[in-house]
Amino acid sequence: ETGVTQSPTHLIKTRGQQVTLRCSSQSGHNTVSWYQQALGQGPQFIFQYYREEENGRGNFPPRFSGLQFPNYSSELNVNALELDDSALYLCASSPRAGRGVRSTDTQYFGPGTRLTVL
Amino acid sequence: AQSVTQPDIHITVSEGASLELRCNYSYGATPYLFWYVQSPGQGLQLLLKYFSGDTLVQGIKGFEAEFKRSQSSFNLRKPSVHWSDAAEYFCAVEVPNQGGKLIFGQGTELSVKP
Numbered sequence: 001e002t003g004v005t006q007s008p009t010h011l012i013k014t015r016g017q018q019v020t021l022r023c024s025s026q027s028g029h030n031t032v033s034w035y036q037q038a039l040g041q042g043p044q045f046i047f048q049y050y051r052e053e054e055n056g057r058g059n060f061p062p063r064f065s066g067l068q069f070p071n072y073s074s075e076l077n078v079n080a081l082e083l084d085d086s087a088l089y090l091c092a093s094s095p096r097a098g099r100g101v102r103s104t105d106t107q108y109f110g111p112g113t114r115l116t117v118l
Numbered sequence: 119a120q121s122v123t124q125p126d127i128h129i130t131v132s133e134g135a136s137l138e139l140r141c142n143y144s145y146g147a148t149p150y151l152f153w154y155v156q157s158p159g160q161g162l163q164l165l166l167k168y169f170s171g172d173t174l175v176q177g178i179k180g181f182e183a184e185f186k187r188s189q190s191s192f193n194l195r196k197p198s199v200h201w202s203d204a205a206e207y208f209c210a211v212e213v214p215n216q217g218g219k220l221i222f223g224q225g226t227e228l229s230v231k232p
Contacts, residue, residue: 004161031218033218033219033220035220040224040225041224041225042122042208042210042222042223042224042225043162043208043220043222044222045219045220045221048218048219056216056218056219058219090161090162092162094218096218106164106167107164107218107220108164109154109161109162109163110161111159111160111161112160112161
């Protein structure tokens with residue numbers, strides 16, 4: 001059983017550019033959540049995808065968007081990059097029984113993508 | 119609004135000494151609580167979780183945590199620290215009805231002296 005994987009590992013972009021980060025969920029997991037972790041801070045929830053639909057969103061602007069594919073892998077897209085977008089982006093996968101069902105299943109995190117915006 | 123506070127930004131303990139990392143949460147209902155550990159350049163690894171039942175929960179690597187509703191706390195403990203425990207520790211609470219959103223504390227960096 002493979003764990004959560006993310007690509008790329010590191011990325012350098014300039015202000016105003018667009019970026020796409022990718023996440024492959026753990027086998028059997030239908031839910032992917034994305035988090036942003038700025039240096040010296042705890043992770044902050046960006047959004048979650050359950051069975052290809054957005055299922056909850058944090059306090060991030062619309063230029064942060066995502067997708068989930070039929071195989072439950074996911075992408076995070078960020079448009080019009082700003083310097084403050086520099087962070088470690090983490091994805092986490094978990095199995096959920098339903099959209100509004102509170103789950104006791106663990107969210108398993110990937111190693112993250114380090115994004116630097118110059 | 120839900121929040122998690124980890125009062126200690128950085129803690130240093132000697133190898134073999136006991137450890138307690140503090141976590142306080144603000145939450146209106148029965149919280150789902152977690153402790154994660156993050157080594158440099160790594161993702162987050164779950165140490166333990168509390169959903170209900172016994173308020174003392176055991177985790178991996180010899181860690182345990184105690185849920186105290188009256189104090190809104192979920193402190194992490196280990197009786198004897200090993201040098202390999204040096205890392206960043208995060209306490210988190212899950213927000214229901216918001217897609218399983220986790221709210222994390224700012225983290226506590228643990229250093230271990232030989």
